[in-house]
Amino acid sequence: MFCHQCQEAAKNTGCTVRGVCGKTSDVSNLQDLLIYVLKGLATYNLEAKRLKINSIKVDRFITQSLFTTITNANFDKNVFTATINEALLLRQEVKTAILNSGGRVNHIDNDSTTWFSSSEAEFQQKAKEVGFLSIENEDVRSLISLITFGLKGLAAYTEHAFNLGYEDEEIYSFMQQALVDTLDNSKTADDLVALNLKAGEVGVKAMALLDKANTSTYGHPEITRVNIGVRKSPAILISGHDLKDMEELLKQTEGTGVDVYTHSEMLPANYYPAFKRYSHFVGNYGNAWWKQDKEFESFNGPILMTTNCLVPPKESYKDRVYTTGAVGFEGLTHIPLKEDGSKDFSKIIEHAKKCKPPIEIEKGEIIGGFAHNTVLSLADKVVEAVKSGAIKQFFVMAGCDGRMKSRDYYTDFAKALPKDTVILTAGCAKYKYNKLDLGDIGGIPRVLDAGQCNDSYSLAVIALKLKEVFELNDINELPISYNIAWYEQKAVIVLLALLHLGVKNIHLGPTLPAFLSPNVVKVLVENFGIGGITNVEADVKMFLE
Numbered sequence: 001m002f003c004h005q006c007q008e009a010a011k012n013t014g015c016t017v018r019g020v021c022g023k024t025s026d027v028s029n030l031q032d033l034l035i036y037v038l039k040g041l042a043t044y045n046l047e048a049k050r051l052k053i054n055s056i057k058v059d060r061f062i063t064q065s066l067f068t069t070i071t072n073a074n075f076d077k078n079v080f081t082a083t084i085n086e087a088l089l090l091r092q093e094v095k096t097a098i099l100n101s102g103g104r105v106n107h108i109d110n111d112s113t114t115w116f117s118s119s120e121a122e123f124q125q126k127a128k129e130v131g132f133l134s135i136e137n138e139d140v141r142s143l144i145s146l147i148t149f150g151l152k153g154l155a156a157y158t159e160h161a162f163n164l165g166y167e168d169e170e171i172y173s174f175m176q177q178a179l180v181d182t183l184d185n186s187k188t189a190d191d192l193v194a195l196n197l198k199a200g201e202v203g204v205k206a207m208a209l210l211d212k213a214n215t216s217t218y219g220h221p222e223i224t225r226v227n228i229g230v231r232k233s234p235a236i237l238i239s240g241h242d243l244k245d246m247e248e249l250l251k252q253t254e255g256t257g258v259d260v261y262t263h264s265e266m267l268p269a270n271y272y273p274a275f276k277r278y279s280h281f282v283g284n285y286g287n288a289w290w291k292q293d294k295e296f297e298s299f300n301g302p303i304l305m306t307t308n309c310l311v312p313p314k315e316s317y318k319d320r321v322y323t324t325g326a327v328g329f330e331g332l333t334h335i336p337l338k339e340d341g342s343k344d345f346s347k348i349i350e351h352a353k354k355c356k357p358p359i360e361i362e363k364g365e366i367i368g369g370f371a372h373n374t375v376l377s378l379a380d381k382v383v384e385a386v387k388s389g390a391i392k393q394f395f396v397m398a399g400c401d402g403r404m405k406s407r408d409y410y411t412d413f414a415k416a417l418p419k420d421t422v423i424l425t426a427g428c429a430k431y432k433y434n435k436l437d438l439g440d441i442g443g444i445p446r447v448l449d450a451g452q453c454n455d456s457y458s459l460a461v462i463a464l465k466l467k468e469v470f471e472l473n474d475i476n477e478l479p480i481s482y483n484i485a486w487y488e489q490k491a492v493i494v495l496l497a498l499l500h501l502g503v504k505n506i507h508l509g510p511t512l513p514a515f516l517s518p519n520v521v522k523v524l525v526e527n528f529g530i531g532g533i534t535n536v537e538a539d540v541k542m543f544l545e
Ligand code: FSO
Pocket: 264, 265, 289, 308, 309, 399, 400, 401, 427, 428, 429, 452, 453, 454, 487, 488, 490, 491
């Protein structure tokens, strides 16, 4: 195996024996092969689209498959073997349709469209030929890695939107064209940089689509005080990002005597009006994903993982963890999607009834719900505070949390910021400072949580609005600094989206991605002012200058 897609890549180079995340070598190889086979399928599907004989099921399949390869989503070897087999079958189906309609494929054929096997041993063998290390030029490898990981993040957001009935053919087609382009040896480094920026553009579209899906289905997030303590009833903990799963779980648990709590990235579900009306929806339990080994233990009840980030579960609570959607882990019960598009969570509910209530690990409340609609409704207040000098600067500290000790930097950074600054956050990065008492500025809390990592879109909308209000020509003239923490591939598409929007001088930590070669870093530094982090004192000073 060779995997370098997340911030915890071994030695900041790549995992080669077993993932720091717990991913095994055979699963990692199968993920690489799946991506390769998807490129062949995409090649044919784009031709089918050109001939207008395509089927949307292929778009959805490619999206869902990419999503399963994201860090901490799916660790199940059987899932990847089955998905590769299905991709090969679909590829044949699309090919047959093209030929039957009088089209041809030989002009687009390449190894990714013709390679075939049904043997698992051969899968492992082939994976070694098609993984990232097969790309010799390190800059090309780096740029292709950046695109590929951006596409995985893009697929995740696209899938959530789809789950709520929102789709955009253009996003699907771009995803497939980009996959195919990564096989095109005639692409220069400049072409690949452009493709990455294009991915950012489509990333903005996907996040906007998901925002529309979420807010038109569940209402606009509202300023909310979220309870972080517990009640006395047995309960289910729901984690991940999928709001459709959240809705179904709340509906199905209503009146059963079983409470519901969110964990990690599901916290923002508490901000949506449609979910607030459920009296058995208690609040949020615990912190960011990486603390699940302790928090799932003390929660006592069953846990539903709707997306990443799943940590290989400990024996002590393994029987209580359920997966759904793109998530998978051998030995855990998976809740499938039924023919009618619903999910049956009754097994989890029955399980919860037999469990003890959660053990309280915290008390109190945290505040959130500052997505674009809320912040823009406060625009007058915010603009006034900026004009009067009460707010000197905003810091976008969106992104992810992770287990590395070096991430304490973000807690210290938040503490060290002067009192006339406001943090704009989204994603699980917030857990590094959302329970600190950082106070407020004239009633505006100093930490404004927009929601999940995809709600970084909200932060961009807010920035664009402020640019308009202050009549600036360039988004970079705003008093906003970007100190972003990244962990996995959704953060990659968020980064590409910000670059596409023209945001400069983004600082990325706790380490720069292992997949960026020195030359690619140079391009990012020269063209976009991208930087890493150093230490809190020096960085606060640098940002305030
Ligand atoms: Fe965190 Fe995990 Fe949302 Fe990521 S839970 S790390 S960016 O999946 O997706 O913020």
